[in-house]
Amino acid sequence: MSSTAAAPVEDLDDDQREAVQHLLYRLADDEFVAAERYTEWQVRAPTLESDLALSNIAQDELGHARLWYDLLQDFGYDEPDLLFERDPETFRHSTMTELPFEEGDWSDAIVRTYLYDVAEDLRLSALEDSSYGPIRDRVGKIQSEEDYHLEHAESWLDRLASDDDGQRRLQEAVDRLFPYALTLFEPTDPDVEARIVDNEYRTEPLDELGEEWLSNVVPKLESYGLDVPISEDGTITSADLPPEIGRDGNHTDDWETLYDDFTQTYRDLGRTEATTLMEDPS
Template identity: 35%
Template structure:
């Protein structure tokens, strides 16, 4: 790719930061389930996927570092809440397993498509990372789909729980696709086709599984989309999460841990 212009660099950094922050925060949240998941085998699977997410965020912060930002630890462990660009969906506490599974399903479906789109990005470094992540996401979505279909068709309790988790998560998940100020640049430079395109593909993709799971998708037009995260306006849950995450690191950010 040719030398990036200033606006292109800004647009790229914004995009990468959004994705990386989502991955870090959701990976962090999902890791809270370690040793507490309803079934041992699932505990191990969920931890693997959480590790993948943290690993993805690290690789993306390394890319930001290449674009002139500080090193990954400094980005993740010293920024203030308002500098994070994650969506609200990933910030919520883990709740019960219905909520965490539904979030995992909705989010990872979007990630799988996002990385597929990014694997064709004109920004080669990002395309290469996306190709690798896409392979991992295939297993994450396979995992999520299997659970959704099973729980959506099992007991009265599991059906009711999954429907109410979907009702709660859906407006939050729409926040993943909050329009960004650089969408046009990203799309015209073939870096990323944009959140609107992604949302359309995502809706098609979740519908297939939600139908098999006998769950009804809330009406998108009347859903109160949870926007703001991409611009630094977060839920009440992010600050305590960051305080906890940086508790040891901030004892001495210059020390080697």
């Protein structure tokens, strides 16, 4: 990762710096952890085409994570600070991204991708006019790749829902994943979230993004004959959420295992700096 020379970090006061960092961490951590999970499907997907597709999606998400982590370097962090030497409880990703896949269940991967990428499309749209230039400048590149991810997921939803067994598997995946997907719209900290919106670093608040997401995904899933576990009034309430939100540092036990896996080589080799395996995508 390399620093972005034009980032106006010096123009931010302490409260603004904290708000931008919270926003960047939630963006970067989501993408990084999602990519780590997607790699588990390599050579295990139902077809060679789908194997390659999910591998490409994983690579895209890793590249997007690096774009966001790169901006955090302008605040004085380096790559070990951001990933390999960072305390696991400081990660701010949604707990949906850290959940292990249900073993051998391709519907889990498809439902997860669909729920995540609809949310990703909405939040990127809310960053297009961000008042923080370095965020705004990177949105277009990410959007061009995310369109393909959503198209892939919707195509597979159609295929899986075409028979009774596929529909049953989809329903099981929705039941398992949907509550965790709601955490995508939870704040890292309510006070900091208010500053993110007030300063227009993101131009829509999380609750509005969540409502828009529901208005997209619920009718889509119901069109396949699936039941969606959501409150009757069609809004996200605390009763709909799982115990572990992720945004607040409260993660599932699966996160500790995944964290140990991706940091193991770094620790075992006694490294103090990260070896760059991918050039800065910018």
